[in-house]
Amino acid sequence: MKGTEWYQADDIAEAYDDKRFSEGGQFIDRREKTAVLNALGPVEDKRLLEVACGTGRFSVMLAQEGADIIGLDISEAMLSQGREKAQATGVADTLEFMVGDAARLPFPDDHFDAVFAMRFFHLADRPVTFLRELKRVSKGQVFFDTFNLESTRLIYNWLLPMGSRLYSRRDVESLLADAGLELVDEQHDFVLPYGFYRELPKNVAEPFRKLDRALGETDVGDAVASVSYWNTTAADGDND
Template identity: 50%
Template sequence: MKGKKWYKDPEIAEKYEPKRFSGAGGSYINQTEKSCVKNALGEIKDQKILEIATGTGRFSLMLAEMGADVTACDISSPMLEIAQTKADKKGLTDTINFFKGDAEKLPFKDNTFDKVMAIRFMHLVDEPEKFLKEMARVSKNTVIFDTFNLQSFRILYNKILPMDSRLYSNEEIKELAEKTNLEITDKIDSFVIPFAIYRFTPDLLANTLKEIDYTILNKQTGKKLSSVTYWKLKKKKTKEEK
């Protein structure tokens, strides 16, 4: 997996959220991502949710506040320490179990969780089929993840990013779902304008940029140019279950 050493750096962990989600542009990224994840998850109150690659706990804390019983793993101890501190401050210690772990070999029995999710993760993996199979194994039914898209403006600056993110076409995701015995039930397209542009946009121009993004995305051609897609999949029934 790309970036293992990079994400484990304490300095990277400390700067992770301030670098990405501060200012008007960063706040818009954070709010929009959380909204897309909420829409993909649906009702989760009292459900057992596993989040893979939780990082500093942005989504795990949101899930706990929505009433879910959350288990969250990451490979980075510094990231997890920040996530745990945030959970403690919000009084969510009893509803989130953070642990250091590798998504290739999850320490859970089959069908342990109602839903399993991984956001900002699939662009880093070298063998997506292996990871997706493991996610599906421990889920009772639903798997959610996001991808950076091949037919988007992200391709223009992808090579200069620290981990050279993997980009996917819709066809690749369909093939991946088929190989892992999953069925796509929903997809949410977002962000025609790549994340990085929002991060460096002055606060006074952020609203204008958001309006442009929204206008393009809500046109048919705009959806094809979205830089991020959130995928919701479910397990196909076995012969015995049919």
């Protein structure tokens, strides 16, 4: 895993949300949460697993929607932030945070109704191994996102402290085939990369986001989008 020391530092965890999801970053937060909710559908009483849950943005949201959820991450500092959020929002009873390795998930086969991982595969040095583990513990659905090779992210990718693995569509198709997953649905967004929005005040970022959404509704926008959301399920017969 790239940059694990940076990711697990206490000061990084404490500032993580404010740095990425305040001001213009609010548009990123809103879009990502919408993508997760749209993919997972009604989650009340569902048993869910979020791998690489970080500070619990998605886990807390889904617990508030009625899910019984576990958030797993390699960083205890990140999980501490998540536990504080769970306590503050009153969902600690239905949300558990635990330290764990995505390559060896501590759960039996078919344990969860759905499993998802956001902002994880750009850091994964063994993506097929991780994807197989997500599939193993899910009854069917696996949802994840990727940062894309044919996108504006190439412009600044090398500057990022943790690095970033970028995927072509062919890469994703190969991953799914090797993991025994079938694509159910896909969405593509953010012609302008995440880093652009995070650097802008919200009122300045808003017109750029409107333009970005308009471009994203075209074939060209999909082709050069910097982020893709992949909703998948076990291939026929794989989880029988």
